[in-house]
Structures are given as structure tokens and as C-alpha cells.
Amino acid sequence: MVTSPELAPVFDRRCETCPVRHHAICSVLENQHCHDLSDIMVHKHFQRGQALWGEEDDAEFIAIVVTGTVKLFKMLSDGRQQIVGLLFPSDCVGRAFSETQQTFAEAATDTELCCFPRRQFEQVLKQHPDLEHALLEKTLNDLDNARNWMIGLGRKTAGEKVASFLSEMARKSELTKCNQHRPPANVPIFMLPLTRVDIADCLGLTIETVSRNFTKLRADGVIKSVDARTIEVCDPEALARLAEAE
Amino acid sequence: MVTSPELAPVFDRRCETCPVRHHAICSVLENQHCHDLSDIMVHKHFQRGQALWGEEDDAEFIAIVVTGTVKLFKMLSDGRQQIVGLLFPSDCVGRAFSETQQTFAEAATDTELCCFPRRQFEQVLKQHPDLEHALLEKTLNDLDNARNWMIGLGRKTAGEKVASFLSEMARKSELTKCNQHRPPANVPIFMLPLTRVDIADCLGLTIETVSRNFTKLRADGVIKSVDARTIEVCDPEALARLAEAE
């Protein structure tokens, strides 16, 4: 499935303009090898709330998040659910080397994915140890992140959970903003890509408890809410203190 | 650092008798390549409670658990702690490709490790894509396990947490027992490698709550305690039911 009949350009046209070309795992591929991936890629769009795959779906594709936010979550038989991963642009979604997905996945915001059929992706990994190495490093980081999350779930109070969540989201938004030449010393203002329900499912709390803790942070002058989803961190140090040592 | 001056035997002697030779990631190495690992390996023993490395220690070695149980944990500034991983024989401990460990590690029982200096281990990984692939698969599994743990921490009740912990430990002990030719239909009896404190730190509970839930399971006839650490699961189905869908 080559996108145009002419002689292969150095880049696939979609890769040339891809905002995550130099941040995602594909960045380890030299231009001349990038085709091994771009030949099998399909860009897909998902609307907020749309499932990337179903419960016991086969793991059909591996994808790189181009824009938007994806949530990975688990569910108990009675409907209780827990978000176990948030994926941002340049992150990798989908379980390689397994016939089944181990989690649900849903677009938390409108999302664009760069998708590769899983089996073919695994073939490319085999041909390019560099790429597989990049995936290994990314997976090790994901594991570190998951474990950092675990101490929050198991041992932090509701207030600490909310504070560290906001702290982390502020950090994330600063990182992605770095492309634009902004002084990072500014008071961070950012938009949460998650609803209160999602935040609660992230932190193992109820929406009411999340809401109350937002209110408290507002009352204490730590944050301001431009609207329910847009947060200004007035006092980053206080927020970090409330979040407890990471 | 070759162990003997004579011509290289097919196996290092310690590998020949190693109980995890065919289960750990080194199993993907053909006998003739096994030396690339065994040449750099050092067996170390740790006593129950002994730290494998300190807080901000450099990541000096990667190891395979030969016997015993290792716990990985995180800590908040005020001492609250959370176990984020349990490692059993054939599991891999230590963070490859990072200068620092991201967790504390401690021997939960007397433990024997097969250790490799990290840098040299990473070199061997580079030379053997098969080995690196095995590490990737193991890391992906670790990530799946961490995420399964997360829904328990965030969303299960104390009773469900204890039940699923016991269920999981019973399963683990059955797996390792498979070497001996035992009918698996038996009522499982096994020994917990963890104290109540450790179990509480696993599940994000206090020791009192753990203890009360053990008592309840005993009262309901789901388990019997031979002693505080030795558990007989009288009613595996009931235990699984109490643990909620995994």
C-alpha cells in the first residue's frame, strides 16, 4: 500500500509534516528506512469518547498518538473502572506481541492516530533492532510511570492525589509547549484533557471528592479555574508541596 | 572474567544446575552464546530484609532471581510506602538503560540472585537481539501486571484486595510447583513469602485491616491458616468470587 506511484521520496509526505516525527519511536529510523513503517501506516481519527477497540478485541493495531489524548482503562464486573494509562502525542498505544489487548482504550479528546497493523509492525521491529530498542526504552518508561502512579493510588490522600495529578498535567503541558518558544518561568495555564469522571477514574476517587478538592485548592489560592477544564496554577510550589515527594 | 582457564564448556557449571535456566530470559540464548552472559555473572545472596540497593543508588546491576522473593517499593517523604512489584524466581530485577534505579528493592525472603553488571549486560543485549526481545516481552508483561494491580489499588475494597492477593499468590505457588509432578486439582496449600506489613504495603491497606480480612476469610471457611504464613485455600471458587473479575 504505497501512497503514490512515483519513485519513493525520502519521506512519506505525511511523515514530513508529522508533528511527532522527531519524538515518537519512529524517530530512530533513518529517512531511507522510514518507508518500512510509512508503507504500512494508516492515519485514523477518533472522536472524544470513541473506543479504540472493544473488550476482548484482538490486538489488531499498534499506533502512535499524533494529536489528542487516549486513556487506557480496566473495568471490574460491576462497572467500577480505573484508568491505568494516559497517552499523549508521540506515545505508543497497543500491545505488541500479544493476541489480545489487556485494557480498554478510548479517545479522551478528539484524537489522530498513526496506525500500523500489528503483525506487520512486529515484522518491522524484527528487521530494525534499533526500533525494537526504542520500543523497549519506551516500555521501561511506561513501567516506571505506572509504578509512580501506584504509590499515589495506594498511599496518597485524596488531596495529595488531586494535587499530584494537577502537578503532573501542568508538567506535561509545559513539555509539549516547549516547541513554541515560551519562557517556562511563566505561571502555567493549561487545559485538562479529562472530565471529572475521568480524573476520578484516574485517581481511584469519586467525582464528588475530586470536585471538593478542586474547590479547596481554589479557596487556598493554589489554582484558579478559568473554566472547569482550564486551570491556572497560581502557586506551583504549594501544589508540589501538597502533592508530596514524587 | 572467565571462570576457568580450560576451553569453554558448553555451559558454565553454575548454569548447568541453575533452576531457572529454562525459564528466565537467558533461556533464549543458545548454549554456545550463553557464555556471553555467564562470563559476566556473579551470584549473590541476600538475607530477608536486606536491601538490594539504596535510595538514590546508581543502577549498578541487572539480576535474575534464582531463588526467593524480591519486593520493589516506593516511599513518600513521611515514610508511607507501597510495594509496586514482587519478583519471583526467573524474574528480572534492575532497571536497564537508566542511570538510576526508580524504586527501592529488598529481599522479602532469603534470596539468591544471578547478577550482571549493568553496562556489560546492556552490551550483551546489543549483541543479541533475541535476548533484548526477550527482555521486551518480559517488560511488556510486567507492565500488564502493574496495570492489573492498579485497578485493585484504586477500585477494590479491602476484602477484594486481600482475596485477590491470596488468589494470585496461590496461582503463583501452583505454577512454581508444576515442576514437581503434583495433581493441580488439589486444594492449594502454600506459604506466603510476605509479612503482614508487606501485604499491607502491597495492597495499600494497614496491617490491621489485612489481619481482619484474613480472620473473616477464616471464619467464612474460605481459607485455613496452618500458621500465620501458611495458607490452605479450602474454597478456591469462593476466593475467586470474592476477588472480583481479574
Place this chain on the structure above:
DNA sequence: TTTGGCTGTTGATCTTCGTCAACGAAAACA
């Protein structure tokens, strides 16, 4: 033998967070 430390259990009480309910604002829709 006694002593002291460690581990685990149990009871009484307190706190945090979940549950239930009402309501307001914004967005979606007809």
C-alpha cells in the same frame, strides 16, 4: 528462667471518603 523484640490479632474510636440528593451552568438538540 526472664527479658525484650517481632509478628499477628482484636477491640474501641475517629476520620476520610463514598453515597445520595439537589441544583446550576453550559452544551446539544429540536
Place this chain on the structure above:
DNA sequence: TGTTTTCGTTGACGAAGATCAACAGCCAAA
């Protein structure tokens, strides 16, 4: 435009689990 739905906030109340305290069994050291 009004109507419905979704999302977030707030209050009253109750339950799950934490905290505080006492104690028993076990083992090692004196």
C-alpha cells in the same frame, strides 16, 4: 426559542477503613 442532556458543584449523612491501644505467641539473647 425552549428542552434535554451533560458536566460540575455543594450539602447531609453513613460506612469503610485508619488510628490508637492492648495483648498473645514465638523466638533469641541474657
